[in-house]
Amino acid sequence: MGVVIKTENLTKTYGRSRGIRDVGLSVEEGEVFGFLGPNGAGKTTTIRVLLDFLHPTSGRAEVFGLDTVKDSVRIRANVGNLPGEFALEDRLTGEQLLRFFARLRGVKDLGYAYELAERLGADLSRPMRRLSRGNKQKIGLVQAMFHRPPLLILDEPTGGLDPLVQEEFLKIVRELRGEGRTVFFSSHVLSEVERVCDRVGIIRDGELVDVEPTDALINKSFRHVRLVFDEPVDPRPFRALEGVRSFRAEGPELSFTLYGDLDRMVKLAARHTLVNMEYERPSLEEIFLTYYGGSGRNNDG
C-alpha cells in the first residue's frame, strides 16, 4: 500500500504565534487516520497546510506523492474536504450548492449525493443561511464525499451533529474504507476516533506527540472501576491488585483506577455477589494529563 499523506518537519508559525512545529506523519492508502488533539493543538493548521490554504513556514508535505505547494491544484482535485467552518454562499440551498460543486467537478450523476443527504438527514431545500450549524455541517459532509474522492480530509466532521447522525457518519466512513479510500479526520473526541480509526496521531501544543494503532492507545489507557457488592467485602485483595490506584472502599462499594489486567480483578470480584459494576474509560482530557503531560484544555496563544 502506498503512502497518501506524508509530512516532514512540517512547521507553520503565525507571526509569533505557534501554529505547528516539526510535524512528521504518514498516512497509508486505505486507512482511516484520526488526528486527535485538544482545541488549539494545531489540527486545523495542519489540514490547511495539506490543502495549501496555508504555506508551510518550513518543512514540507506531500499528498499522493505530490508537493502540497507546487501541486495543490492536482491534489485538491482528488481530495474531498470538509473545512473547520463550512460557510459558503449563504443564499444558495444545499441542493444548489451541491449542483454547483458537481459542475465544478464534472460529476453528472447526483445519485450518491442524494443518498448521502438522505442518510445524514440533510435538508437540501433551504438556503444555507437558514440552517443550524449541525445542518450546515451535514451539507458540508455530503459536499466532501459525493464525488467519491480517493482521499477525504475532514476537519472535526462530527461537530454539531446529533448522536444518531454521528453514528451514520461513522458508518459511512467504514464503508469508504471498505472501498479502499483513505480518510484523515481531526477530532477532539476520543470515543468517536477509537470506533472508526485504524491509527491515531496525537497533537498537542503544535507538536505530534504520538502515533499509534487505535487499539494500542485504548489498551494503554486505564479504566475507572466501581464495584458494588450485596454486602461489605474485604477490600485488601482488591487494593493489592497490580495496577490499582486511587483506591476507595465504602461499605459494600469499592472504587479505583485500574491500569492493566482486567481479568484478575473480575475473577476476584466474582468470588462475591456483585450488585453493580461500572467500568469506564478515561476522558481524552485524562489521557492527555496522564500520558502526554498536557492539560488537554484550550492551549491557544
Ligand SMILES: Nc1ncnc2c1ncn2[C@@H]1O[C@H](COP(=O)(O)OP(=O)(O)OP(=O)(O)O)[C@@H](O)[C@H]1O
Ligand atoms: N490565523 C491565525 N493567526 C494566529 N494564530 C493562529 C491562527 N490560526 C491558528 N492560530 C494558532 O495556532 C495554534 C493552532 O491552532 P489550530 O486552529 O490549528 O488548532 P486546532 O487543533 O484546529 O484547534 P480547534 O480544535 O480549536 O479547531 C493555536 O495556538 C492558534 O491560536
